[in-house]
Amino acid sequence: MSDPLQGHDDASAEPGAGERRRFILDDTGFNEVPVKYRKFYRKWRGAGDALAPNEVVCPVCKVVIRSTRELRPGDRVYCMPCMSRLVVVRGESGMLEARVAY
Amino acid sequence: MADFLSAYSIQSWLESCPQGYLEDTEYGHAHDEKEPDILLDNEVLREETIKATVQLVVGERCALSASSGLINAAPDEASKRFLATQTLDEARHVEVFTHRLYDLGVKKNELESVIRHYANPNLVKFAEVLLEKVDKKDFIAGVVGQNIVLEGMAFSVFEMMYAMNEPINAKFAHTLSGTIADERRHVGFGENRIGSLIKENPGKKSEIERMQKEMSYWMLATFADAFRGNRTLDELNKLGVERAHGHYQGADLGVLSPEQMEHVLADTVLAEFKTRLGRIGVEYQTPAMPA
Amino acid sequence: MTARTEPRTEIHDLEHDAFLEEVHSFEFWFQAVEGYLSGTVHGHRPDTRDVPPVGSDRERLISTLCNYCIGETAALEGASGLIAIAPNRLTKVFLSTQVADEGRHLEVLLQRLADLGVAEPESEVEKRSSPSLQLFRRRLLELVASRDWEAAIFAQNVILESLEYAVFHTHASNADPITREVLEGVIKDERRHIGFGENELGRKLAHSPHIRARLGQVRSQLDHLVLDMLETTAREIGVDRHEQERLGRTYRESVERLGFGS
Numbered sequence: 001m002s003d004p005l006q007g008h009d010d011a012s013a014e015p016g017a018g019e020r021r022r023f024i025l026d027d028t029g030f031n032e033v034p035v036k037y038r039k040f041y042r043k044w045r046g047a048g049d050a051l052a053p054n055e056v057v058c059p060v061c062k063v064v065i066r067s068t069r070e071l072r073p074g075d076r077v078y079c080m081p082c083m084s085r086l087v088v089v090r091g092e093s094g095m096l097e098a099r100v101a102y
Numbered sequence: 103m104a105d106f107l108s109a110y111s112i113q114s115w116l117e118s119c120p121q122g123y124l125e126d127t128e129y130g131h132a133h134d135e136k137e138p139d140i141l142l143d144n145e146v147l148r149e150e151t152i153k154a155t156v157q158l159v160v161g162e163r164c165a166l167s168a169s170s171g172l173i174n175a176a177p178d179e180a181s182k183r184f185l186a187t188q189t190l191d192e193a194r195h196v197e198v199f200t201h202r203l204y205d206l207g208v209k210k211n212e213l214e215s216v217i218r219h220y221a222n223p224n225l226v227k228f229a230e231v232l233l234e235k236v237d238k239k240d241f242i243a244g245v246v247g248q249n250i251v252l253e254g255m256a257f258s259v260f261e262m263m264y265a266m267n268e269p270i271n272a273k274f275a276h277t278l279s280g281t282i283a284d285e286r287r288h289v290g291f292g293e294n295r296i297g298s299l300i301k302e303n304p305g306k307k308s309e310i311e312r313m314q315k316e317m318s319y320w321m322l323a324t325f326a327d328a329f330r331g332n333r334t335l336d337e338l339n340k341l342g343v344e345r346a347h348g349h350y351q352g353a354d355l356g357v358l359s360p361e362q363m364e365h366v367l368a369d370t371v372l373a374e375f376k377t378r379l380g381r382i383g384v385e386y387q388t389p390a391m392p393a
Numbered sequence: 394m395t396a397r398t399e400p401r402t403e404i405h406d407l408e409h410d411a412f413l414e415e416v417h418s419f420e421f422w423f424q425a426v427e428g429y430l431s432g433t434v435h436g437h438r439p440d441t442r443d444v445p446p447v448g449s450d451r452e453r454l455i456s457t458l459c460n461y462c463i464g465e466t467a468a469l470e471g472a473s474g475l476i477a478i479a480p481n482r483l484t485k486v487f488l489s490t491q492v493a494d495e496g497r498h499l500e501v502l503l504q505r506l507a508d509l510g511v512a513e514p515e516s517e518v519e520k521r522s523s524p525s526l527q528l529f530r531r532r533l534l535e536l537v538a539s540r541d542w543e544a545a546i547f548a549q550n551v552i553l554e555s556l557e558y559a560v561f562h563t564h565a566s567n568a569d570p571i572t573r574e575v576l577e578g579v580i581k582d583e584r585r586h587i588g589f590g591e592n593e594l595g596r597k598l599a600h601s602p603h604i605r606a607r608l609g610q611v612r613s614q615l616d617h618l619v620l621d622m623l624e625t626t627a628r629e630i631g632v633d634r635h636e637q638e639r640l641g642r643t644y645r646e647s648v649e650r651l652g653f654g655s
Contacts, residue, residue: 032581034424040404060591060647061584068403077405081425081581082588083416085409100650102595112497113435120423129420166476166485170492173473174534179499179515182469186496189473193489194419200482210414213482 021070023054030063033080040066041081056098060084071096111180115187115287123283130198130280135273137205146337152206154263156220157328158199161256164229166192168248171236175244177299184291188249191284198277222327224392228252228320231313242299246310249292250378251317257285258371262363265348266355289378297382311387314379318389322368326392329364417483422490422585429581436501437574444569445509454572455509457564457629459521460622462502462514464557467530468586469495471549474537478545487589491550494582501575508571525621529553532615543597543604544611550590551647552612556619558583559643564630591647598651605652612653619644 025039033041042064044057051057053070061082071077075088077098086098126132141151169188176182200213208216232247260282268275300306338345347356353366376386407415415421432438446454472491479485506514533553536545558580565576598604623644627637 031428032425032584033428034421035428037404038428059650060588063584065405067405075405078407078412079588080404080416080421081584082591083413083585084588084592085412100591100595102592102599112493112500115493116430116497120427124423166489170473170476170489173492174470174537179466179503182466183496183500186469186473186492189476189489190419190493193486196482197419197486 020072021053023052023066023068023070025066025068032063037080041079042066051095053096056086056088056096058082058084058086058098060100065098076101112183112187119187119191119284124280127276127280129201130194130277131273132276135276137202137273138271140341140343141271142207144337144341146333148206150332150334150337152203152208152216153220154328155199155202155206156217157222157225157324159196159203159217160221160225160229161252162192162195162199164232165248165252165256166196168232168236168244168252171233171239172241172244172248175236175239175241177241181295184295188288188291191288195281195284198281202274202277222324224320224323224327228317228324231317231320235313242296242303242306243310243313245292245296245299246379246382246384247313247317249288250296250382251314251321251375253285253288253292254374254378255321255371257282257289258367258374260285262350262355262367262370265350266346267348269346269348293378293382300383307384310384314375314384315387315389318372318375318387319392321371322389323392325364325368329360329367332360335360413483417487417589419486419490425585426494426582429578433574433578435504435575436497436578437571441570441574443508443571445571446569451509453629453631454569455506455511455517456521457626458502458506458509458572459518460523460526460626460629461557461561462499462506462518463522463526463530464553465495465499465502467526467533468549468553468557469499470530471533471537471545471553474534475542475545475549478537478540478542480542484593491586491589494586498579498582501578505572505575523622523625525618525625529615529618529622532618536611541607543594544607546590546593547608547611548615550586551594551651552615552619554583554587554590555644555647556622558587559640560623560626560630562643563627563632563636563640567631587647591651594651608651609653612648 027035027038028042030038030041030043042055044062044064049064051064052066054067055064056071056077057063058065058079058081061079061084063079063081065077065079065086067075067077071088073088073090073096077086077088078084079086079098085101087101088096089099091097124130137151141147166189169185169192173182173185173189176185203213203216204210232244232252235243235247260278264275264278264282267278300310335345345356347354349355351366351370353362355363358366372386372389379386404412430436445451469492472488472495476485476488476492479488503514503518506517511517533545533548536548539545561576561580561583565573565580568576594608598608620641623640624637627640632640
């Protein structure tokens, strides 16, 4: 399996961005996908919930998608609970957001 | 009717199927079960196995179309809900048999062409007779065609294949045992639900009897092709591999000729049709015998 | 039904085809629903204490659940009819899992009506159903019968599912404990359905933009029915004006993501 994220690193990295941080994911109790994929998702706890640098909210089903790597604009992520393919973008607020890529 | 149908609820299905006999399976079998090396290494055996598996995929695709199509024609909510579980069962069967094709070396991008190449035209005709009834939203004929004729055939075919495979191919036998367990519910629903509807609609009998006769003919023609053109036994003889002695309907499948196996299966299925149809008040029609 | 292996690599590294093969499968569905349905009876934990509403609150809940049953019946009939016209094996298999989900929803909702003391839930559903919802159901089935894949998926998995998703979400937040658990389980299923519809149509629209005009027409035919249903349901489940507006916005978001503005 190729690693498109690694392939996109240079092109997608924002100016001045250094090496990506890595994250160890734990199971957060999200139970809507098979056990082996659960650590990649967690529930959005609503206003007051802060996203880590490796997290982004799915606009379709509002679940938090998690990666083992720090996310950057241009990265592709998948939301398994709603089966969407998404691209990470920098939103107007300056926060990372996900847009559905059909 | 409502009480009897409560046994066919989604709650019962969840408890008996995903939380029952399919627990800890992957594509219908245990995670560490594999196809035997001989099937993967010998080109003749592999091709014959692919050919047989393609017929299962074709039959299950037909069952998937029929059971989903019948939901809209069902006269009551409980039947719709049972058919929802049957639709999922049939899709699972399509998936597990498709996955077996991949395990046998069929590439994903070749799947449809392999199915087109090996699909038995008589089996396709068998499916067309049923799907015509479903397209017309004819619930009674559709359920008899699907849950008594098609499922009755599948039930016996799977049982025979299980007997053949159980001593030599634990993986495929495991897959088959799960599908057989599903078929039990399907044939049960067919008989139990349709019996009362036939009583209320006696005018439907002759049309259903014609359909059964026609479907039975195409089924027998499919069996004839499947057994008579099969090169598996010759290849096993050539390799000096002893046949497995599975038992089906009192016969030792390790000593029967292909023609004898065809007759055992055909006789079993037709006898089952006769019994089941008799129970719901439909008179079994003897089909013409294919040349 | 336990997973044995960790994914070899990060899930987001999968090629798109491989991702779709994974998620549009019985195996995926099987392991996903096991996570939240295992051990439940009719959609809730067996030991959840029933604190049913009484008086007019009970009446309103019964009317609401009756209309949910009509919505779920429409979804069951729509999804099953769509299997025959689905363009490939993966979409057929996905829709079959949706059919089972919709059948389950209908079953748990009818059971809840029975728990609330409704003697004949099915006839009660017919009696209390909203004319807008019945009309929506007829329109949806006409689209399915006309074998118009895009329009039917749009009506079923985008419009109807988004509506249900938004309404159930709001209702679950102020419902009695058992109704809440039942609705929360349904919402978890709906995530898959709306995601499937939106992504399937999004891909089609990207490749065949001419479909857009036809879907726009479908939306304009169904929108007033949806808004009418939203208003009625919001009243029945007792949400304020502000929440009602938020409900409408949630519903519109998914349609707008596909490029269909108001």
